[in-house]
Amino acid sequence: MLSESEIHAIDHEVSLVPHKKAAVIEALKVVQQHHGWVSDEKLEEVAAYLDMSPAEVDSVATFYNLIFRKPVGRHVILLCDSISCYVMGYKKLYEALHEHLHIKFGETTPDGRFTLLPNACLGCCDHAPALMVGEDLYRDVQVQDLENILAQYK
């Protein structure tokens, strides 16, 4: 069941648009905020609440990079793999992260602490290479900085 606070937040989004369906991305964001990801069960509940079919909701959910349809760790690392970071050596960061956390792109550490994902240009190419952990942005990242960065996330 969608919780009271989820329903409250979804109702607010619905109130801002001309018809319910238009709030579906916002509704998925609400669910993800509450649970970290969007499970099949939650997706069906959102569909029922907005009078849509689950397939229709899933077609939207799977289109967007940052709606997670699989469980993710407590902290999601988004490593920029676009062109300026490529030139400035994001691959070294990837290798170091891989060595440190023993996960590849798309994987989660067994303790559920980190998920590592590639992300398109983070819009700070003058400070490449760049990455985000959760909502925090790190710029001009060097391999030797990684340990300190990761240590902040439990």
Added chain:
Amino acid sequence: MEKPLTQHINLQQPLSLKEYEAKGGYSAVRKALKMTPQEVQKMVQESNLKGRGGAGFNTGMKWSFVPMGENAPHPKYLVANADEMEPGTFKDRLLLEGHPHQLIEGMIVAAYAIQADISYVFLRWAYKKAAALIRKSIAEAYEAGYLGNDILGSGWSLQMHLHTGVGRYMCGEETALLNALEGKRATPRAKPPFPQISGLFGKPTIVNNVETFCCIPHIVNNGADWFKGLSKSEDAGTKIYGVSGKVNRPGAWELPMGVTVRELIEEHAGGMKNGYKIRGILPGGASTDFLTVDHLDVKMDFKSVAAAGSRMGTGTMIVMDDATCPVGFVHNLQHFFAQESCGWCTPCREGLPWVERILLSIEKGEGRTEDLELLQMHAQFLGPGNTFCALAPGAMEPLQSALKYFRDDFERHIHQKGCPY
């Protein structure tokens, strides 16, 4: 040198509404409200402001297609495109994080010019700091009466909302953006009808880039001729230019439209880092054709860059140095485009992954001579006119120019069966 857009930029502590007002902020809203909407449109059209989102269309002209008058459909919408996801582009972030009220002021004036009722800032997910600042600034503008009902007693009302995306390059394409705002997949729409006639929820809608809106208050305050006078070329105004790659001082700067590539790289970016030379330059983001060292004296304006065989795009350039493999570089770009293809039309959905795989096999030393023809063929079949939107043609620009300028490198990979870098 005048730098209207960045004079008040403060990344540590952007101006609050009160502080901005003390420096003349929101005077453009007051001034515009005393003009007719048509007069504001005309002024912007005469200033020759061209859209800063990549395509470079005259902004006032774009607005002029919106139905006006008593019989016009309502609500009309206005959207700021702050989806900035073109690889190598970081100019809107500066304007959003450094001076959010300038954007909001520009949007209010533009909304008045087309008599819009509802406006959105469509912001990409990753710009967390900008989201907080925009949210706060919109609230301040409501509080001060620049947003809401009966703005400054003019009888005209405008609502403004922040909408944050969930990550997709296609959300930046203006009709796909409208679908995303409607809660749909961000696939583009057929044109016509153009968004000015039938846009968000089927109502007249204007979408402009953040930097475009940021120019508006200054044009209204100082006039069309002043704006033209800021430029060193035919295209009016200043421009936020940027340089990234192995240069000494990567960054973004507001400069007169029409500075040269050389001035940007050598003066503002401090030249190449020790030991590196320029091999190629993407002048305006990932979807523009390469320029080379032969083009350093090209002026960075729409017409001059086009005459040199590329596009001004977003005006933020990526420098490829001589220690970076051009095949790997182009593979990285095509990987991005293949990932971000929305899948709506076949040439792009099927073609880009092929291009990406061919490039990867060349990079790994498994390429065949025929592969170069295959790539060339794709560059044509995915080019302008063959796909539903500009993503695939944009992707083909760096590919086709790399095949032209760096063909030796592709051939060496194939003959030596490996990457020589």
